[in-house]
Amino acid sequence: MLDMTPILTAVRQAATLTRRVQAEYLERSDKAGREPVTIADYGSQAILLRAISQIFPDDAVLAEEQGQQFMTLVGDEQRATVVQLVGEALGESVSEAELVNWLDHGRGLAADRTWAIDPIDGTKGFLARRRYSIAAALLIDGQPVAGILGSPGYPTGDGAGLLFYAQGSAAYVEPMGGGKAYRIAISGRSQPRDLKVVESVERDHAHLEKMAQVYAQAGIKQTNVEGVDSQDKYAMIACGDADLYLRLPREANPQHRIWDHAPGTALIQAAGGVVTDIDGSPLNFASGMIMVGTQGMVVSNGHAHDQIIDTIQAVLKGT
Structure with missing residues (x-):
């Protein structure tokens, strides 16, 4: 070990x-x-x-x-x-x-x-x-x-x-x-209305407007959304202080860097949570510095993960 x-x-x-x-x-x-x-x-x-x-x-x-x-x-x-x-x-x-x-x-x-x-x-x-x-x-x-x-x-x-x-x-x-x-370990909160959400403080890091649409359609209270810098967002979910972190891209081909997500991903997975791309597929950590093909991140305690993925896809498709 x-x-x-x-x-x-x-x-x-x-x-x-x-x-x-x-x-x-x-x-x-x-x-x-x-x-x-x-x-x-x-x-x-x-x-x-x-x-x-x-x-x-x-x-x-x-x-x-x-x-x-x-x-x-x-x-x-x-x-x-x-x-x-x-x-x-x-x-x-x-x-x-x-x-x-x-x-x-x-x-x-x-x-x-x-x-x-x-x-x-x-x-x-x-x-x-x-x-x-x-x-x-x-x-x-x-x-x-x-x-x-x-x-x-x-x-x-x-x-x-x-x-x-x-x-x-x-x-x-x-x-x-x-x-x-x-x-x-991650929290046991599973109902969208109860989820505590963290998101990026900087507006250029994610499409905050689209994310607000996801929250609304999923039934997440906007009052439960907090802006937090850095991979502290991953730490908060891992220890149960938060339940969900979304990072929806602002551009078509985002250049996510491995060091911005690999440490937090290891922590979340060990704590019992789930980390995927915005379509539910695994993140790509095997392509060097840039996470080629990775569009964004959905990080959660896992209990409503599939529901959130479905809502994201509906918002992105305009349905």
């Missing part, structure tokens, strides 16, 4: 860094296509891939950030800050060259085992000081078999956030700051 402990430790170290950046060093850069990136993205990814390079050196990696991008987009002073913050989070001296090597570890490898990494899932939420996730999934032969979601902003009494993870057929949650692990 996969020993998750070193990866969980790395996620906690990454969360220490991201919290500090969000509080003290919050500044945005833009990648190609105007996608936002922060120094926390680079620092978090370096910490996660350092752990993977040490424990699973032969595994392939699909990760959002790149070493060359770090060297060209980030100024000298900011790069030095990232090196310093990573070193402080790890408790050891780190060089810029080491950090760049970690950022690119496993890229381009061909292997049966692949890690999908999103160092800050929900960068826009992070920049707005809302919720975000630190996400990692292990895929074997194109299927997610383990997933981790570090959720520093998940509402808790102590404000420390939560750490969710799936291993085999079980899903767990621990306090981000450390403590006892508890097994989690």
